[in-house]
Amino acid sequence: MRRSIQLLTLQYVLVVAEEGSFLAASTRLNMHHTALSRRVRDLELSLGVTLFDRHPGGVRPTAAGERFLANLRRVLTDLDGTLSMVGQNGRGETGHLSIGIDAPLPACGYVDAVVAFARDRPDVDVRFTEASRADLHSGLSSRTIDVVIAHGFDRRGATETLPLWRDRIVVAMAAEHPLAGRKKVELADLAQETTLINSQSMEFGTMCGIGTDAVPSSIVRHDVSRSSLLNLVRKGIGVTLLPESDVASLIEGVVSSVLTNKNRSVRLRYDAYWRSDSSNPVSGAFVALLRATYQQD
Numbered sequence: 001m002r003r004s005i006q007l008l009t010l011q012y013v014l015v016v017a018e019e020g021s022f023l024a025a026s027t028r029l030n031m032h033h034t035a036l037s038r039r040v041r042d043l044e045l046s047l048g049v050t051l052f053d054r055h056p057g058g059v060r061p062t063a064a065g066e067r068f069l070a071n072l073r074r075v076l077t078d079l080d081g082t083l084s085m086v087g088q089n090g091r092g093e094t095g096h097l098s099i100g101i102d103a104p105l106p107a108c109g110y111v112d113a114v115v116a117f118a119r120d121r122p123d124v125d126v127r128f129t130e131a132s133r134a135d136l137h138s139g140l141s142s143r144t145i146d147v148v149i150a151h152g153f154d155r156r157g158a159t160e161t162l163p164l165w166r167d168r169i170v171v172a173m174a175a176e177h178p179l180a181g182r183k184k185v186e187l188a189d190l191a192q193e194t195t196l197i198n199s200q201s202m203e204f205g206t207m208c209g210i211g212t213d214a215v216p217s218s219i220v221r222h223d224v225s226r227s228s229l230l231n232l233v234r235k236g237i238g239v240t241l242l243p244e245s246d247v248a249s250l251i252e253g254v255v256s257s258v259l260t261n262k263n264r265s266v267r268l269r270y271d272a273y274w275r276s277d278s279s280n281p282v283s284g285a286f287v288a289l290l291r292a293t294y295q296q297d
Contacts, residue, residue: 005046009039010072013051016040017069021058095282096125100136100148104226104249110149110164110270113293117286124282140275146283148273159276162287164294166267168244170256174236177255185257187266194218194238198229230254243268 012029016036019025026033044051051065061069099114118126129136129145133153139145155161171185179185197219220238222229226249233240234253242249247256259266272290274283 005043009043010076012036012039013043014069014072014076016052016059017061017065019058020060024058095123095280096127097147097280097282097286098127098129098139098145099286100129100131100139100145100150102131102133102136102148102150102153103243104130104246110272110290110294113289117289121282121285140273143275143278143280146274146278146280147286149270150273151268151270153271153273155273160274160287162272162290162294164270164272164290166269169259169266169268170242170244170247171239171259172230172233172242172250172254172256173239174234175253175255176236177239179239179257180255182257184260184263186263187259187261190239192218194220196229196232196238196240197221198224198226227251 012025015029016022016025019028022033022037022040026036029036040051047068049064049068050062051068052059053062097117114126118124129139131139133150136145136148136150136153140148149164171179171190173180179189195218198221218238222232224232229240230249230251232238234251241259242256244258250256272287274287278284
């Protein structure tokens with residue numbers, strides 16, 4: 001029976017109920033009233049129930065008709081919602097988005113873009129994953145991470161990349177350090193300094209404009225958090241390098257100066273990485289926003 005009943009006929013029934021007559025309903029539907037009356041009568045015969053009492057002034061739903069119409073409205077409302085959800089999914093307007101990062105979130109310059117994306121698409125569940133580069137590569141390969149945003153990240157596991165922005169590098173040092181107070185610190189000035197890094201620190205080889213011969217000779221890696229590393233800097237054990245966007249995270253007693261190489265600011269480039277064969281339409285919508293926000297003509 002369900003296959004023989006057309007959705008259009010069910011919609012006609014609702015219009016008849018709303019208008020209270022076949023004539024008024026046929027005018028609204030732009031069809032002949034006898035054809036409309038015949039469609040409704042055929043439906044009643046298929047269901048084995050009378051939906052409308054006919055009278056000289058028009059029609060009124062029977063008790064069975066009232067129950068049928070109430071259920072029909074609910075079903076059609078659910079159907080509209082389902083179709084709308086499917087359409088939104090196809091346009092990347094609902095669903096989930098997993099963003100992989102390799103540094104603490106406050107240091108990421110694209111946070112505003114993510115916030116704008118989340119506000120424009122409230123049905124999207126946005127999740128951040130801060131992990132090692134090996135885990136980010138694994139996440140891209142397994143499709144548990146949709147987009148990775150990082151610096152110096154190789155394309156293993158990703159097939160597409162988009163340059164986003166360049167962040168100036170600063171030297172963080174104790175307030176009593178001899179270099180403190182300068183607006184700029186030359187890379188050559190770090191030759192005799194101990195530079196502290198951790199698992200989240202940038203690699204010198206990834207910095208734009210710095211060759212291997214310019215890398216400071218004394219680099220000490222500590223398996224500690226960013227805050228612990230800054231505490232070591234505050235104690236005068238060494239200096240460390242940070243993206244300028246992370247300066248707000250400096251603790252009391254630690255100051256910063258812009259790092260330069262031959263009087264030119266040293267900048268770190270951040271890129272977005274994703275799989276072109278991703279089946280998640282939301283990631284495509286997010287990448288489109290990144291292109292519109294960061295891509296230069």
